[in-house]
Amino acid sequence: MISPKKYAKAAKIPPKGFKTSNDFFNYVFKDKEMIWMGQNTNHLHQDNKINDAMIDCVESREYCKYPPPEGFPELKDLVLNDLGLQDDFEILITAGGTESLYLCINNILEPENNMITCDPGYLIIDNFASRFADQVISVPIYHKECNYKLTPQLVKENMDENTKLISLIDPLNPLGSSYTKDEIKEFAKIAQENDIYLLHDITYRDFSREHHLVAKYAPEHTITIYSFSKIFGMAGLRIGGIIATPDVLNSVRSILINDLGTNVISQAGAIAALKSKQEWIDDIKNQTRKNQDIIKKAVDQVEGAFLPVYPSDGNMIAIDLKETGIDPQVMADYLIDKKIFIRQGAYTSKLFGDRYIRISFSVPEYQVKIFAEKFIEACDRLRPL
Numbered sequence: 001m002i003s004p005k006k007y008a009k010a011a012k013i014p015p016k017g018f019k020t021s022n023d024f025f026n027y028v029f030k031d032k033e034m035i036w037m038g039q040n041t042n043h044l045h046q047d048n049k050i051n052d053a054m055i056d057c058v059e060s061r062e063y064c065k066y067p068p069p070e071g072f073p074e075l076k077d078l079v080l081n082d083l084g085l086q087d088d089f090e091i092l093i094t095a096g097g098t099e100s101l102y103l104c105i106n107n108i109l110e111p112e113n114n115m116i117t118c119d120p121g122y123l124i125i126d127n128f129a130s131r132f133a134d135q136v137i138s139v140p141i142y143h144k145e146c147n148y149k150l151t152p153q154l155v156k157e158n159m160d161e162n163t164k165l166i167s168l169i170d171p172l173n174p175l176g177s178s179y180t181k182d183e184i185k186e187f188a189k190i191a192q193e194n195d196i197y198l199l200h201d202i203t204y205r206d207f208s209r210e211h212h213l214v215a216k217y218a219p220e221h222t223i224t225i226y227s228f229s230k231i232f233g234m235a236g237l238r239i240g241g242i243i244a245t246p247d248v249l250n251s252v253r254s255i256l257i258n259d260l261g262t263n264v265i266s267q268a269g270a271i272a273a274l275k276s277k278q279e280w281i282d283d284i285k286n287q288t289r290k291n292q293d294i295i296k297k298a299v300d301q302v303e304g305a306f307l308p309v310y311p312s313d314g315n316m317i318a319i320d321l322k323e324t325g326i327d328p329q330v331m332a333d334y335l336i337d338k339k340i341f342i343r344q345g346a347y348t349s350k351l352f353g354d355r356y357i358r359i360s361f362s363v364p365e366y367q368v369k370i371f372a373e374k375f376i377e378a379c380d381r382l383r384p385l
């Protein structure tokens with residue numbers, strides 16, 4: 001018998017009616033009518049260049065070959081250009097931001113270290129950190145006073161001599177909060193002065209109104225995590241990257257898993273996605289702005305419900321339900337029965353999961369309108385008397 005690791009994730013509780021959580025996902029995935037507002041994925045692409053590039057790749061059967069293990073140079077250059085980080089940086093293409101996060105956390109943390117994260121946040125980061133560090137310091141940030149984000153001040157208050165890594169998810173999943181240039185510079189200073197690292201997860205960067213890279217201010221102390229899952233609409237293709245200085249990346253190279261490289265078809269799609277980005281990005285951003293306004297109007301009609309962060313700089317938003325008396329899980333179950341997939345707060349918070357639901361809004365406008373209508377209806381029906 002193999003005993004579970006000390007960091008083993010609590011077994012996922014399958015949603016009602018399902019034997020496993022995987023069965024639930026298979027059910028929602030296969031249901032063609034399901035409105036997909038539960039995973040911050042992007043369903044707004046109409047441009048065919050990404051599809052066409054992948055179809056060409058399939059037809060050429062080039063996928064019979066292994067790709068260059070760190071990614072096609074064309075794709076690597078396109079990502080670095082996209083970020084304006086050409087000169088002193090290198091990139092490793094990975095099977096998504098998730099693999100990138102794992103590799104960096106594994107590489108940087110020693111058993112005596114701690115890592116600072118925040119709650120709410122992207123809990124997979126906490127889980128990865130718990131495998132390699134002595135402690136994960138998850139700072140509660142679901143408060144007006146800190147603008148619902150991990151501020152430089154909070155980091156200073158929570159760090160100690162064993163802190164080695166700070167997770168900055170920017171914009172933040174699930175709340176959509178993001179950082180000003182001054183805050184980013186402050187984080188850079190903290191990292192440099194203490195000789196520690198910032199893990200800058202920019203998965204949602206392109207949805208934001210403005211965005212600043214810590215790598216520009218503290219290049220030697222920053223690892224930037226890049227994903228093709230959100231703005232590029234390629235979540236199922238599993239592709240992303242790690243951007244860092246050569247020193248840091250050399251160290252990551254020593255613990256690689258995917259030694260034979262990342263999916264060739266995904267890389268063909270990613271090249272086309274970056275080359276065509278300027279043609280579609282404004283349309284997608286405008287639609288997501290419009291969609292979150294529809295959600296805001298619906299929430300404003302519900303007594304006791306509010307948006308902690310508005311506007312969100314991501315493609316998701318949290319709706320606080322605490323004062324309505326409605327359990328977020330009950331709301332999620334109600335909406336799934338109406339074929340709308342959203343997330344209860346517990347998916348992204350250990351401390352505040354009973355307060356909010358998270359809605360992803362990079363879906364067609366008519367679907368957001370259906371959500372808005374059903375949300376108001378749900379609040380009427382589920383509110384305790």
Ligand SMILES: Cc1ncc(COP(=O)(O)O)c(C=O)c1O
Binds near residue numbers: 039
């Ligand atoms: C903050 C954050 N980082 C990384 C990821 C995962 O990205 P990928 O699909 O590229 O693995 C997600 C997915 O939702 C996320 O929210």
